[in-house]
Amino acid sequence: MASASNRGVIFQGAGKVTVETIDFPKLALGDRKCDHGVILKILTTNICGSDQHMVRGRTTAPKGLVLGHEITGQVIECGRDVEFICEGDVVSVPFNIACGRCRNCKEGKTGICLNVNPARPGAAYGYVDMGGWVGGQAEYVMVPYADFNLLKFPDREQAVEKITDLTLLSDIFPTGYHGCVTAGVGPGSIVYIAGAGPVGLAAAASARLLGAACVIVGDMIPERLRQARSFGCEVVDLRMDVKLSDMVAEITGSPEVDAFVDCVGFEAHGCGHDHGHEQPATVLNSAMDLTRAGGEIGIPGLYVTEDPGAQDNAAKMGSLSLRFGLGWAKSHSFHTGQCPVMRYNRALMQAILFNRVEIAKAVNVQVISLDDAPKGYADFDGGAAKKFVIDPHGLVAA
Ligand SMILES: NC(=O)c1ccc[n+]([C@@H]2O[C@H](COP(=O)([O-])OP(=O)(O)OC[C@H]3O[C@@H](n4cnc5c(N)ncnc54)[C@H](O)[C@@H]3O)[C@@H](O)[C@H]2O)c1
Ligand SMILES: [Zn+2]
Ligand SMILES: [Zn+2]
Numbered sequence: 001m002a003s004a005s006n007r008g009v010i011f012q013g014a015g016k017v018t019v020e021t022i023d024f025p026k027l028a029l030g031d032r033k034c035d036h037g038v039i040l041k042i043l044t045t046n047i048c049g050s051d052q053h054m055v056r057g058r059t060t061a062p063k064g065l066v067l068g069h070e071i072t073g074q075v076i077e078c079g080r081d082v083e084f085i086c087e088g089d090v091v092s093v094p095f096n097i098a099c100g101r102c103r104n105c106k107e108g109k110t111g112i113c114l115n116v117n118p119a120r121p122g123a124a125y126g127y128v129d130m131g132g133w134v135g136g137q138a139e140y141v142m143v144p145y146a147d148f149n150l151l152k153f154p155d156r157e158q159a160v161e162k163i164t165d166l167t168l169l170s171d172i173f174p175t176g177y178h179g180c181v182t183a184g185v186g187p188g189s190i191v192y193i194a195g196a197g198p199v200g201l202a203a204a205a206s207a208r209l210l211g212a213a214c215v216i217v218g219d220m221i222p223e224r225l226r227q228a229r230s231f232g233c234e235v236v237d238l239r240m241d242v243k244l245s246d247m248v249a250e251i252t253g254s255p256e257v258d259a260f261v262d263c264v265g266f267e268a269h270g271c272g273h274d275h276g277h278e279q280p281a282t283v284l285n286s287a288m289d290l291t292r293a294g295g296e297i298g299i300p301g302l303y304v305t306e307d308p309g310a311q312d313n314a315a316k317m318g319s320l321s322l323r324f325g326l327g328w329a330k331s332h333s334f335h336t337g338q339c340p341v342m343r344y345n346r347a348l349m350q351a352i353l354f355n356r357v358e359i360a361k362a363v364n365v366q367v368i369s370l371d372d373a374p375k376g377y378a379d380f381d382g383g384a385a386k387k388f389v390i391d392p393h394g395l396v397a398a
Contacts, residue, residue: 007392008138009373011065014057017374022066022134025142027079029133035081038146040073043090043160043395044167044367045137047376047388049197049265050302054128055377058267058309061128068137068390069095069125070170072163075146084147090159091150092169092349093143094341097123097133100148111338116144122338137373139392151345158353163396164360164367165352167389168202173348173359175300175339176202176263180210182335183259183298187211192248192257192290194283196224196235198363198387199300200263204233205362207261209351214252218244220275227385231362241272244286256292265301266318278311281320288327296333303336363387367396 004024009017027034045068054061071093075085085091097117098110104121105113116123117131126135134141143149151169153159159166176199185191189212193203196219207215208231217228218236225235236247245255262283270279271286280303287297303318310316327334351357366386368376376388391397 006138006140007370008066008135009068009370011054011061011063011067013063015055017055017067017377019371019373022138025134025140027142029144034142034144035079036146037079037142037144038075038082038085038150039077040071040091040093040141040143041076042071042073042136042139042141042392044072044163045390045392046070046167046170046172047137047373047380047390048171049199050127052377052381053267053302053304056267056309056381058307059128059304060306060308065126065128066135066138067126068135069127070167070172071125071136071141071143072167072170073141078146082146085150085152089150090153090156092153092166092345093136094149094151094345095124095171096338096341097125097131097144098149098342099145105148108340108343110340110342124338137390139370149342151342151349153349154353162352164365164389165358166349167365168359168363168387169341169345169349169352171339171341172198172202172363172387173206174341174344175199176204177206177209177344177348178339179203179261179263179298179300180206180259181298182296183261184296185210185212185259188213189258190214190252190254191216191259191261193217193261193263194286195219195263195301196221196228196385197263201228201363202359203261203263203300204228205231205357205359208232209357216248216251216257220269220271221383221385223383223385227364231358238271239275244271245290248290255290257290258292258295259298260287260291260295261298262287262301266303266307280310280315281322284320285323288323288330288332291330291332293330295330296335299334299336300339365389367391369394369397
């Protein structure tokens with residue numbers, strides 16, 4: 001057992017996070033016993049665009065929340081009911097918390113487990129409305145239902161060597177991949193990815209892994225577009241006052257795409273002369289405009305049921321102004337929700353271990369210390385073309 005001290009990243013209200021001493025994890029959540037859980041010493045834990053929605057004050061997240069849902073670590077203690085995961089295992093933690101026993105888990109829908117959050121289906125570590133599980137931007141964390149949830153890496157030394165890639169298996173690599181799979185991306189597809197943040201870049205790399213013929217990434221941050229171009233994507237700069245379909249036609253010869261992936265979510269900005277203003281429905285509306293009839297639309301970008309920072313009353317309740325008739329007329333399929341990470345993480349781990357994909361390079365991983373987490377949040381919020389990975393024990397740096 002390690003020493004019983006712990007430190008973590010705390011949400012202190014809109015625009016502020018700090019690093020504080022927090023409780024060492026127990027095999028429990030309040031009164032709920034978690035003998036099926038393990039304690040992890042965290043090897044890496046990433047900052048996500050999903051955290052930014054909370055830190056920007058765009059959710060009802062309470063002050064004092066320990067943040068962090070993208071966790072990779074080493075098991076240092078197993079609960080009494082853990083059978084197959086062992087002390088010393090190096091593991092990736094899917095950000096979805098799932099019981100493995102309910103109807104949805106049995107159907108592989110681990111993003112909407114029915115037993116881990118009394119308020120609604122689905123849970124995650126360190127996230128508003130997601131069941132109250134303690135976050136993992138910390139030195140140590142508890143992971144429940146460990147036999148079901150954890151993905152064990154085959155070899156410890158190899159895992160440490162490839163950690164900047166493997167750390168992306170807890171969320172954004174499977175999430176980007178899921179966005180593409182649910183958009184029907186396959187060999188020869190023409191794909192549009194909205195957003196060149198880490199999820200958009202992971203989706204773009206996934207589209208290439210799936211055999212897409214042409215991957216076009218749209219954003220309004222030049223540094224992020226340069227990052228997309230660095231691994232072979234076409235890009236469109238949405239600050240330009242040109243219709244998206246015209247910019248796409250300029251690249252492919254056609255104003256429509258086979259597959260569209262929304263990697264932006266509800267904090268979307270307008271395009272052209274509107275690029276400084278928020279328009280929460282703009283990406284969904286351009287999805288219906290740009291996607292061919294019969295095409296599919298993957299929507300990993302997050303939409304909320306409550307947005308205290310929204311500009312109008314409808315959007316405050318998550319109601320958006322969609323031209324849904326257009327999507328209906330084109331027989332579009334829409335796929336929403338949390339990515340069920342477990343559906344993809346093992347295969348994507350193999351793609352990393354056998355050098356079939358350079359995902360850390362695609363999203364431009366930068367490793368930082370726990371004490372630098374507040375600066376990481378600020379730089380990420382400023383639009384840095386980086387995925388910040390916290391190394392809380394200095395093990396990666398060493
Ligand atoms: N479904 C899931 O399981 C899941 C998992 C992880 C993240 N997410 C969500 O995915 C989204 C992206 O995450 P991220 O970490 O890349 O966040 P991010 O904030 O870094 O990236 C979003 C990008 O979208 C760009 N953008 C804004 N308006 C746009 C528009 N109209 N068209 C194109 N681009 C536009 C922004 O400039 C930014 O670069 C977030 O909403 C996050 O919450 C969902
Ligand atoms: Zn995430
Ligand atoms: Zn379940």
